[in-house]
Amino acid sequence: MECLIKRVKQIFQSSIQKCFPTINEEAVVTYANMKFGHFQCNNAINIYKKYGKELNFENAHKVSLSIIENINENLFDDINASPQGFITVKISKDYIEKSLLKLYKNNKININVDMDEINDGNNAKYENVLIDFSSPNIAKEMHVGHLRSTIIGDSICKIFEFLKVKTHRVNHVGDWGTQFGMIINYIITNYPNYKEEMPELKSLTLLYQEAKKCYDNDKDFEIKSKEYAIKLQEHDEDCRYIWTKICEASKKEFNNIYKILDIKLEYYGESFYIPKIPSTLEILKDKNLLTNIGDALCYKSEKYTVPLFLQKSNGGYGYDSTDITALYYRLKVLNVDSIIYVTDNGQLSHFETLFELCKQAEWVDDDVKLIHVGFGLVLNTDNKKFKTRSGTNIKLINLINEGTERAKKDLMERIKLKSDEEKSYFDG
Incomplete structure (x- = not known):
């Protein structure tokens, strides 16, 4: 099997070397916006900035045209240069058809995959991989924004599983932190008999929204919520009881959606790592990688401006604490x-900072890959991010149900079912 982006990069590398034999420029090829093509080469802009006058080019567009002129390949149906100098290419239909036919003839179940091509020629080996995806928050319903992480993550898992690579499907659910102190405070305040009569947990999102209003508007409630968060961390019996009930109710709802989508995951919530945080921080302290900002224990990145807060001034732990501990646990x-x-x-800069700390702590070597796969946000009609606390989010279950109903209606109209038996199949 051929690594397509690798071949496209080789084609552009060859053309750049033919055009500019006196300069050392590595081809930069990325996936393009599908409106314009399949792949995009960005070198013309950089070459013009560095060598434009020396090479007598008027602009980056002229550089891109020169690169295109030296491409003699039947891999592409279309090659275009934008006025800014970006080169986009479309893979030929003939190549795609022949590749698919080859897959069919070979029987794709038995394809012999060259892992060196998948690793793009570096030393890394994919033998035991972990994909962290979906990761909804306990006490909140899954919303439309969770769909892409869930589907993309599952697709990556399926690729590795197809390649017979040991694959961990990890659901790093948000089941810890200040928000739980907030909800626990709200339940204890408004439902004093919660052990005998726990509030209806099917409406966890509404419960969260009401607790958030109190937290934002009542200073005493805010202070008390933070105290309950610390108590939860210290294994207070009442706090743990409420927290357990909330987690059970949330996971039940999550599993209903995962069943519909046919997604399989292992739950490793933030709470799993809480007991492991102190020992992880000690390892980092021993390597002199941490510093104090006020009374908080932090890591200051060499590249990114926002530090990792690994222990709060009140002694509590947050996302940064659990994320770095999760990394250590997964690696070691x-x-x-x-x-x-x-x-x-x-979240790219957050994970890049975590990866940087990991490397400085010498938890990884060149054979280990730490990768962030990113995607954009789902925005509302005002082009703003949906927020659970304001109640504006579109529930994922509602989206799935509506999509199912629309598909069913369209199918019924198109195929004009002839028998009651066929119709009952879709009703069931």
Whole structure:
């Protein structure tokens, strides 16, 4: 099997070397916006900035045209240069058809995959991988924003499983932190007999929204909520009881959606790592990688401006604490050689900072891959991010149900079912 992006990169590398034999420029090829093509080469802009005057080019567009002129390949149906200098290509239909026919003839179940091509020629080996995806928050219903992480993550898992690679499907659910102190405070305040009569947990999102209103508007409620969060961390019996009930109710709802989507996951919530945080922080302290900002224990990145807060000033732990501990556990206990995080692009710098700390702590070597697979946000009609606390989010279960009903209606209209038996199949 051929690694397509690798071949496209080789084609552009060859053309750049023919055009500019005196300069050392590595081809930069990425996936393109599908409106314009399948792949995109970005080198013309950089070449013009560095060598434009020396090479007598008027602009980056002229550089891109020169690169195109030196491409003599039947792999592409279409090659275009934008005014800015971006080159986009479309893979030929003939190539795609022949490749699919080859897959069919070989019987894809028995394809002999060249892992060196998949690794793009580096030393990494995919033998034991972990994909961190979906990851909804306990006490909140899954919303439309969770769909892409869930589907993309599952697709990546299926690829590795197809390649016979040991694959961990991890659901890093948000089941810890200040929000639980907030909900626990709300339940204890408003339902004093909660052990005998727990509030209806089918409406967890509404419960969360009401608790958030109190937290935002009542300073005493905010202070008390933070105290309950610490108590939960210290295994207070009442706090753990409420927390357990909330987690059970949420996971039941999550599993209903995963069953519909045919998604399989292992639950490793933030709470799983809480007991392991102190020992992980000690390892980092011993390597002199942490510093204090006020009374908080932090890691200051060399590249990114936002530090990791690994222990709060009140002694509590947050997302940064559990994320770095999860990384250590996955690398040193599960012994995975690759970890792939599937989240929105807004979290890229957070994960890059975690990866940087990991490398400085010498938890990884060149054979280990730490990867963030990002995607955009689902926006509302005002082009703003949906927020659970404001009640504006579209519930994922509602989206799935509506999509199912629309598909069913369209199918019934198109195929004009002839018998009651066929009709009952779709009703069932």
